[in-house]
Amino acid sequence: MSGASMQQGASAATLAATPARRRRRFAEVRGSLIAAGGMLVLLALWEGSVRFLHTPSYILPTPGSVVHALWSGLAVSPASPVGYYRPLWGTFHNAALGFVLGSLLGLVLGSLMAESRVIEKLLMPYAFALQCLPKIAIAPLVVIWFGFGDGSKIAIAAMLTFFSLLINSFTGLRATEPERIDLMRSLSASRFEIYRIVKLPNAASFIFAGLDMAVVYALLGTIVAEFLGAQNGMGVVITQAQSVNDVAGVFAALVILGALGIALHALMHRLERRVVHWADRGTN
Amino acid sequence: MTSPEADVLDRAKPPPAPALIALSGVAKTFTARNGSAVRALDGVDLEIRPGEFVSIVGPSGCGKSTLLRMVAGLDPCEEGTLVLDGRAVAGPSGDVGVVFQAANLLPWLNVRENVRLPLRVGGRRAAEPARIDALLGMAGLGEFGAKYPYQLSGGMQQRVGICRALARDPRILLMDEPFGALDALTRERMNAELQRIWQTSGKTVLLITHSISEAIFLADRVVVMSARPGRVLRELAVPIPRPRSFDTIVSHPAYAALACEVRGLLSAEGGIE
Ligand SMILES: Nc1ncnc2c1ncn2[C@@H]1O[C@H](COP(=O)(O)OP(=O)(O)OP(=O)(O)O)[C@@H](O)[C@H]1O
Numbered sequence: 412m413s414g415a416s417m418q419q420g421a422s423a424a425t426l427a428a429t430p431a432r433r434r435r436r437f438a439e440v441r442g443s444l445i446a447a448g449g450m451l452v453l454l455a456l457w458e459g460s461v462r463f464l465h466t467p468s469y470i471l472p473t474p475g476s477v478v479h480a481l482w483s484g485l486a487v488s489p490a491s492p493v494g495y496y497r498p499l500w501g502t503f504h505n506a507a508l509g510f511v512l513g514s515l516l517g518l519v520l521g522s523l524m525a526e527s528r529v530i531e532k533l534l535m536p537y538a539f540a541l542q543c544l545p546k547i548a549i550a551p552l553v554v555i556w557f558g559f560g561d562g563s564k565i566a567i568a569a570m571l572t573f574f575s576l577l578i579n580s581f582t583g584l585r586a587t588e589p590e591r592i593d594l595m596r597s598l599s600a601s602r603f604e605i606y607r608i609v610k611l612p613n614a615a616s617f618i619f620a621g622l623d624m625a626v627v628y629a630l631l632g633t634i635v636a637e638f639l640g641a642q643n644g645m646g647v648v649i650t651q652a653q654s655v656n657d658v659a660g661v662f663a664a665l666v667i668l669g670a671l672g673i674a675l676h677a678l679m680h681r682l683e684r685r686v687v688h689w690a691d692r693g694t695n
Numbered sequence: 696m697t698s699p700e701a702d703v704l705d706r707a708k709p710p711p712a713p714a715l716i717a718l719s720g721v722a723k724t725f726t727a728r729n730g731s732a733v734r735a736l737d738g739v740d741l742e743i744r745p746g747e748f749v750s751i752v753g754p755s756g757c758g759k760s761t762l763l764r765m766v767a768g769l770d771p772c773e774e775g776t777l778v779l780d781g782r783a784v785a786g787p788s789g790d791v792g793v794v795f796q797a798a799n800l801l802p803w804l805n806v807r808e809n810v811r812l813p814l815r816v817g818g819r820r821a822a823e824p825a826r827i828d829a830l831l832g833m834a835g836l837g838e839f840g841a842k843y844p845y846q847l848s849g850g851m852q853q854r855v856g857i858c859r860a861l862a863r864d865p866r867i868l869l870m871d872e873p874f875g876a877l878d879a880l881t882r883e884r885m886n887a888e889l890q891r892i893w894q895t896s897g898k899t900v901l902l903i904t905h906s907i908s909e910a911i912f913l914a915d916r917v918v919v920m921s922a923r924p925g926r927v928l929r930e931l932a933v934p935i936p937r938p939r940s941f942d943t944i945v946s947h948p949a950y951a952a953l954a955c956e957v958r959g960l961l962s963a964e965g966g967i968e
């Protein structure tokens with residue numbers, strides 16, 4: 412269910428019982444049931460095939476052993492040095508810092524490039540070249556510059572976020588309808604007023620699309636930096652489990668990271684629904 | 696600079712008051728990147744007096760929008776002279792309200808914020824909530840201040856656009872086919888409303904339209920333009936007393952004659968649309 416229809420639903424509770432709504436609810440519940448059923452079948456097949464084909468546990472663990480690993484990682488005090496909480500917090504903390512830094516920088520530079528032809532001509536070649544480079548390949552270099560501490564994790568997360576925001580905010584700001592700019596010009600609005608009142612809201616959907624991608628990129632960057640060397644973080648949990656052939660432990664860590672990614676993605680989606688509330692309702 | 700044709704144009708009325716908007720020999724050529732040039736306007740002479748309502752009709756592509764954009768200061772006037780209130784137009788002046796084709800509201804602002812927009816940009820910081828309320832009330836939008844554009848019908852959006860153009864209480868109102876997207880009945884209602892606004896406010900209005908009946912109904916003077924490159928083909932005074940109504944105007948003898956003449960001029964120029 413979309414955020415917008417939830418907002419409307421809250422204000423119009425009387426509508427909640429209309430047949431159309433009930434049908435939609437029913438369809439949603441049925442959809443979730445189908446998905447859950449499919450997952451159960453998949454897990455059962457997985458468990459069954461591992462048992463009957465005698466797949467060694469260092470190749471593919473059973474779902475049961477993954478759940479066990481998950482449980483032993485989660486059923487500890489959040490302050491404990493073992494378990495998932497500390498590494499999860501470390502990864503989240505660095506990814507979030509990098510995300511915020513990279514988004515701000517990307518938005519500012521993207522805006523400058525969109526506003527000034529000179530800055531665009533100056534920076535576009537690099538932006539384009541780097542856009543085509545698999546940026547994660549720069550990670551080892553960043554580790555040399557920033558060391559094995561939090562700095563390199565934040566920097567890589569920020570770098571990946573930055574490019575996603577740079578391109579999207581630039582594209583979104585440039586996509587502003589000329590009629591809207593004419594309107595502002597006819598009111599002798601200043602350049603900054605045109606940017607703030609027309610261009611930025613106009614680019615909001617693009618910017619959120621960039622943020623949405625960047626959430627995953629920031630996590631990706633942080634984990635890769637942790638692979639290259641770190642004291643704390645989910646990347647460390649994975650490499651440690653891998654070093655002792657604890658494949659169930661690797662799977663469990665991946666499940667945790669997946670859950671974090673989904674949660675952040677959902678959060679971003681809700682934020683977008685709230686901020687870009689006018690979108691998808693047709694323009695005038 | 697004046698084209699020779701200017702002399703043979705039959706002026707409807709010699710302007711008694713000094714013109715508020717004066718165009719003389721205004722021309723415009725658009726040059727594409729590949730170097731090919733389009734002559735959009737060619738020697739336009741036109742004078743509009745304060746408080747006058749002037750409609751412009753002309754074949755599609757004859758440069759009407761270009762002309763209006765130049766008067767609004769959105770496009771530069773590089774050939775001929777374009778004077779607004781005694782000063783050459785160098786850019787958008789705060790004293791001109793523009794009503795764009797297709798309301799052109801900002802979808803992220805609600806109705807009230809859209810109408811208030813002219814009061815908070817361009818170095819203005821006025822709150823003036825009473826004025827906004829009065830405008831919305833006049834346009835029959837009193838209860839819709841908190842609604843967003845997507846929640847309004849096309850006619851309502853257009854009314855919001857007109858309120859916005861009036862927010863600064865400009866002396867001059869420029870309208871580019873403001874009612875083109877509306878159905879015939881809504882359009883007539885909006886025309887009547889616009890006439891009322893104009894009569895009570897004493898503004899100078901320049902209206903571009905494709906509808907001959909709308910042009911005659913609203914205007915003191917109908918300006919017929921030639922096919923591209925656009926020139927003023929003829930100016931026709933509309934000697935029909937106000938307030939006019941669509942029910943009675945069609946039976947006025949001058950109406951049929953005017954409509955017939957405008958239609959004849961336009962079809963000779965290759966049709967209005
Ligand atoms: N920015 C531009 N660049 C190049 N050519 C242009 C530009 N704007 C307008 N033109 C050309 O100038 C001519 C006049 O355009 P304009 O929009 O003023 O016509 P119009 O009379 O408003 O037509 P319509 O009634 O269809 O709105 C057209 O041939 C158009 O192609």
Ligand SMILES: [Mg+2]
Pocket residue numbers: 759760761871
């Ligand atoms: Mg036009």
